Amino acid sequence: MLLPLLVALLPLSAHAAERQVVLIAHPQVTNAALTRDTTRAIFAMRQRSWPDGQAVRVFVLPNNHPVHARFAKERLTVYPHQLQLAWDRMVFSGTGQAPSQVGSQIEMLERVATTPGALGYLEREYLDDRVQVITME
Incomplete structure (x- = not known):
C-alpha cells in the first residue's frame, strides 16, 4: 500500500530537484559559497x-x-517588491543603481557566463559548465 504511493511521488521529487533555483556566478569568481x-x-x-x-x-x-519570485522568497527570504523598493530608493537618491535585468533564464546563463564578476540565479535544469554554482551557507 505504501510502496505505490512512494513510487508515485518519485517523479515529483526528481522534478522538484530540477526546478530548484540555484545561485550562479561567472567561472572566474573565487567565492564558492x-x-x-x-x-x-x-x-x-x-x-x-x-x-x-x-x-x-x-x-x-x-x-x-x-523564478525571480521563488529566488527572492526562498533564497533571500524577502519579497520581490522589497528588492524593487531598495533598488528604486538607490536609483532615485543617486546612491546606486539597479541590477541588470535579463528577459529569460537562457539570457541569464549567457550574461553570467560572459560577464566577469557576474552573479545571478536560475533553475538547476538550465545549468551548464559555463557557470559555477555558488552554495549558500
Whole structure:
C-alpha cells in the first residue's frame, strides 16, 4: 500500500530537484559559497564587490517572473517588491543603481557566463559548465 504511493511521488521529487533555483556566478569568481546575509546585501545592491575585491555584476529576472519570485522568497527570504523598493530608493537618491535585468533564464546563463564578476540565479535544469554554482551557507 505504501510502496505505490512512494513510487508515485518519485517523479515529483526528481522534478522538484530540477526546478530548484540555484545561485550562479561567472567561472572566474573565487567565492564558492556566500552567506544568506551577503547574498541578500549583494542583490539589494548594498554590497558592490566580492569578498576578494572584484566588482559584482548582478543580473536578475523581471519582477513578474516566477523564478525571480521563488529566488527572492526562498533564497533571500524577502519579497520581490522589497528588492524593487531598495533598488528604486538607490536609483532615485543617486546612491546606486539597479541590477541588470535579463528577459529569460537562457539570457541569464549567457550574461553570467560572459560577464566577469557576474552573479545571478536560475533553475538547476538550465545549468551548464559555463557557470559555477555558488552554495549558500
